[in-house]
Amino acid sequence: MTDLLSGQEPTDYDASSIEVLEGLEPVRKRPGMYIGGTDERALHHLVAEVLDNSMDEAVAGHASRIEVELLSDYSMVIRDNGRGIPIDPHPKFPDKSALEVILCTLHAGGKFSGDAYETSGGLHGVGASVVNALSDSMVVQVARNKELFEQRFSRGIPLGPVEKIGAAPNRRGTTVTFHADEQIFGSHRFKPARLFKSIRSKAYLFSGVEIRWKSEIDDGETPTTATFHFPGGLSDYLMETLGKSSTYADKPFAGVVDFKEKFNTPGKVEWAINWTPARDGFIQSYCNTVPTPEGGTHEAGFWAAILKGMRAYGELASNKKAALITRDDLTTGGCALVSCFIREPEFVGQTKDRLATVEAAKLVEGAVRDHFDNWLAADTKSAGAILDFLVLRAEERLRRREEKETQRKSATKKLRLPGKLVDCSSKTREGTELFIVEGDSAGGSAKMARDRKTQALLPLRGKILNVLGAASSKIGTNQEINDLTQALGVGLGTKFNVDDLRYDKIIIMTDADVDGAHIAALLMTFFFTQMRPMIDTGHLYLACPPLFRLTQGAKRVYCIDEAEKNAHLDKGIGGKGRIDVSRFKGLGEMDAKDLKDTTMNPATRKLIRVTIDEDEPGETGDLVERLMGKKPEKRFEYIQANAQFVEELDV
């Protein structure tokens, strides 16, 4: 804050603070990788990237005011009174200004080392350049040392060097004006209501900043001007969000802890929580003012503190049932805001949806826990009401589970399961598996190889419908898909609910040949497009049947592929006499013992869990569309591009 208060120009934040790690190019080609897609959400993410840079200046104590303006042509202007992006020549690229390096190079930034910023939302050095690459026009003005500089860009390319365009005797800071490129975002437009909401929440997250909002576009519901400044922080925010809903505590349990004071490490956490019977619970978490809608370690630490505190309080109050409370019970009816500031946070992906920094869990838990214990002890009326409410939640949850378990068997009968399903006998879902197998003959061996108690089989006849490219009416009436959906118990389309799944693991078991791979691909496409939560919650697996069996006397070894077979042939398998090699043409060829040992027995088999690359969720969708979609030319392009890759490798 010192330089802001003294009005002196900071001297140690210049071009040398900006490090370069890599060049810029692929952003326009693969925007999904950087901003999670090209839809409306991704478009609004551009504003967040630029605004976060101004917030970082504010949190670091160099800016006190940020202005955000939506112009009539849907350009965005974001202005702060911070130090201004450095404009002096960059030490590594002497013919370019630091400004140009920042805006035209991926991984250029001042936040890698923690010297120019202590706890920043920015860290990858990517944000500003990504916005630039995806804007058909971007103008950056910097007021530094009483002079005003400007550089203009289009689609990531500078239209000229940085130029001095006048004096700025009473101003300092950065102004970024950009217009998102329609070539990338099509007809998506900024929505005043969405911008207004996210800007307002930013102001709540840092009480040291004032954010002014202005919009030349009037959507009829969002104010066209507003000033946000919330000295009351998250507690006010929560009370405002909950409005008139009745709550179990009169005032939220809220606080701020400086990690420096408590743990001698930079950073802090601020939080507010209350419970209400009036609505489902929620948690909104932030790290360095960046929203983390998928939670992460800070949320985990927060809930751990609340859970342990609540159970300990229950014990003190001799309420034995408090031990039943789980994290799920806390979140039903619990409405929480958690905002932490830490040094060098690690997020998952450039859109920073989830915090991954491990230490954050401990720091937040440690900071919140003491306060919570004190708060509960000081207000026994609220504490008792919350405890009773949570115990009730826990009991309800347990009752529901019991009902579900006892119902499973009868539901199984009522469900009208497909005739060809070979179900398992277990009454509960726990530990059960459904093998989707290719063809009836494979089904025969699998039936003998399975564990009747926990392993069920669904043989599929031939290939299932390719759901990409099929009309949804066709999906609903397809026999194989219907059988599969019924066996899973989850319902299709709007009726789909992953909680109804009848088995723990769904395992695709197809032959280790091209046809088998195609069937597996069709099934995965079906799950990805129609039952995505099954993948997200980790229920979908691929079995890995072997391709070879080597026999030497009484010794037997299975090999997954050619390479493994050759390695064994070189090394020997430790039996006597000649080594016999048999190649399984399909699962149906394996006898039950082979199939059990290699592919089905949980103790000896190998399984691959199907996951979606978290860093590139958009990419997975693109790839599925390309490979399985209606357009053969896309498939052709992909094969061409990748075939070339193989050739290059061969050279």
Ligand SMILES: Nc1ncnc2c1ncn2[C@@H]1O[C@H](COP(=O)(O)OP(=O)(O)OP(=O)(O)O)[C@@H](O)[C@H]1O
């Ligand atoms: N408004 C600003 N005021 C001062 N410096 C800024 C401003 N905006 C950007 N910078 C400087 O430019 C650098 C690069 O910004 P950019 O948005 O590309 O990446 P980042 O914020 O470091 O990381 P991330 O990619 O995670 O957002 C920042 O690290 C900071 O040094």
